[in-house]
Amino acid sequence: MSSKPPPRGASLHLGLNRVDPKHYAGWSGALGACEADARDMAALCQAQGLNPKVLLSAQATRAALAEALATAARALRRGDLFVLTFSGHGGQVPDASKDEPDGQDETWCLFDGQLLDEELYAALATFAAGVRVLVLSDSCHSGTVVRAAPPLTADARQRARHLPPEVARRTYAEHAAFYDGLQRQAPGRDVDPDAALARVTKPGRVAAVVKRFRPSVVLIAGCQDNQTSLDGERNGAFTAALLATWNQGAFRGNHTQFHARIRARMPATQSPNLFTLGPATAFLAQSPFTL
Template sequence: MGSQHKAVTQKALTGRRRSLLIGCNYLNTQNELHGCANDVRRMMPVLEKLGFASDGVSQKVLLDEQGWDGPKPTKANMLEALEWLVADAQAGDALLLHYSGHGGREPAEGGGYHETLVPLDFETAGMLPDTELFEKVVKRLPHGCRLTCILDSCHSAGALDLPYIFVGTEDQLQKAMAGEAVRMAMEVRWKSDFEKWAAGSSKELFSDVGSLGKNVWQMYQDGSATGFVTDAAQNEGLAMGEVVAISGCRSDQTSADVADVSSFGLAATTGSAGGALTSALVEALQRGQEVTYAELLEQMRQELAKKGFAQVPQFVSSLLVELKQPFRLDGIWVEEGEQ
């Protein structure tokens, strides 16, 4: 692959904005968590300040908490809400999904794992695997539409089957923050290579990394593929919607449920417990300062490391992202000369 790229900037979107927030505590089960519904309630005012209205037309909320009389995050309700989120999506729309709950892994045919989101009734209805989330959400987004996903769950880096992953070594982050053109890299076998990287071998990952341009989406032209094909040439020619996911950890890690989020500088008005990723993200965003993608990722990682959490938040994307560009929820990436 060549290394020459046009300059990439963000274009503000002016279409509708929709958000889906899911917080599952698994009340009165052996899988019970304590801060997931609180995470949703902490995110809502932050999103409202960023232009995502909290009315029933623009936002759906699924919660599992004491006293909640709205829809719960069962598998059927989650699928219905995801359908609502992407229904009739058009160029110019900005969509957002925030999920706080358990994440899982299921063995994949041929080896490896599928990452999953875990509905309230997963023991009877099953989990939501990455392949199904890709099929029902990512695949359906049109070119010019942006979906931001915040996944505060275990094993979440691969939960949407997206092809670009910013491994984010300290050196790469420093380069990005210094203004160098460090991009998310397309790695066509990133899942298996990433597992090897996590186990201590990086040669497979970095030998396969290649930067691709905007037109990387051919694999669904005939509707027969599931996920990204390994031949980059087959991924050219079809532009689809842009998806940026902030995940709580690597695919091989767990995300912490924090008993007291006051250490993150957050008020306990919605309860003291919360997810570590959501707490770090809310803390960073509510400062009201413009930050780049690289700076936001670095701030979250430093905050979690300082508090003793081993999890390493990730950026995963459907398209190339310039990490030196300002972080925003309502922008798409355009190359120089595009309208």
């Protein structure tokens, strides 16, 4: 009888210190620490035996992300581990599919265009049953147009990881047909992808959405709905707390404990959130980044 092959691991790390102003209404969204976040997370994963791929700023396009996710989905099987990290701006576009209470769909701001939460949900849904997927997002995942974050200093506002509302409006106005078309074509309408990949829950609560979703996904987002994820000199605030909690592998605990300890390191103005997709109970109880 042949022995079961050991699990394999792969990871993908996106870090955008800027975006293409040609798509974002003349706005380049300059940040300082996102590329370092991606490199540091790739080093962490490599040390854990995963095979990392890094996409920085101009490399982190919609097509490059789609190709990398599709490649991983084809290669990985039950028991394997995939880690996806994003460091950059979060944004919003008006909800053309009319399934959002707040009238907005949340996005990741990739270099040449925004990635809708619906698209990310659909890409993750292509992974095989039993594949473990850990998503770590150091960006704003606001579910509202008007942010209720405490007032920021001028410097902090420039370094906040969210697409400014006025830029979001201009970007959408220039590309409305493109984003509306993406929303109408998005698969998986039997599941609310925004509840799964964008809308946050009450502090400390783990929300599970399980409807024909095969892989086991744990997502730790950098902040709550009414907060902003902040940039830093070396790392983003969330990534810095994550790396300090991990402590070069000295951390001992499961994903729930990992989230709680990261959260304990953060100021009250930024509270990381945790939720799951698919049959993730067993994965949640495992130690992060473990094959």
